[in-house]
Amino acid sequence: MNVETSDSQLSSRLFDRVIASKQNIVVVETTDVADVVAQFRQFALRSGQSIYQWQDDIGISSLREGEVRVPGSKRMADALRYILQSMHFGIYLFVEAEGHLRPPNIGLLRQIGRAKGGNERKVVFIGGSLTMPDSLEEITEHLSFERVMPQRPRLRDGRWVI
Template sequence: MQESTELLVTPKLFEQIVKAEGNLVGIETPNVDETIAQFRQLAIRSGQSVYLWDPENGIAALRESEMRVPGSKRFPDALRFILQSVQFGVYLLRDFEPHVRPPNTALLQRIARIRTDNERKLVFLAQKLALPQAIDALVERMNRAGDTATRPRLRDGRWVTA
């Protein structure tokens, strides 16, 4: 039996990530490895373009983990690849905390501003999300049920709850 505090990665949650207003999404989960495993199952079953970035492997497709993006181990290189990509994709980020600092924050802000049909979503996965204020204001947080958190945030100079 699964604890109620566990995150369940469902097609509904994936759809909410894709339909999120911004391109940066934050999800707190007590077990990041289990959440990634659930995203992997979703990617395999649905055929969705879901990728994982971590400092040891760089960007890798979750459906085929041996399929990696060369030269994407460094966080700024991974962000530049995502910025230049013309393909739709959901990119899960783990162990990102030490890398979310200038000049990488400027790249994250550029990704947050992308408005095209082939959206790229970055999903910060952590037990406890702690992001610099400039980035935190751009991150749409989702709770364990996949709903948008209602914590007020400053966006474009005004407070919003969605």
């Protein structure tokens, strides 16, 4: 139970860091991309938050309800247009999508990055060391995320040590 609690706290903290960002475009740099996506999925399932993932082969899909997909969003440009037009809160994850950061996607990302209004939409790029185009750096926030595995205490000379 303790591990489950710490996992939910970890995913909640990551979500809070993304939401707290003043920027609409966030880059999460990590060595374990699958773990970060799993943290977002876990948080979406537990909290009911609107978190989506874009993938080349299926487009935008809900992390909470995997079978819920946005039709016509397989191309990144179409997915970004959908995000721009959406009137609802949402976090959209783009995993290892650095190869897609070219026109017209850069222009659409610039529009998302500069959008102001009541409906929070965050575009989150997740990857090892992502390099954003210079025109997007001023509207992008970089976060780093690494899971620190707690050391297990062990018994040495009649005492517990870490």
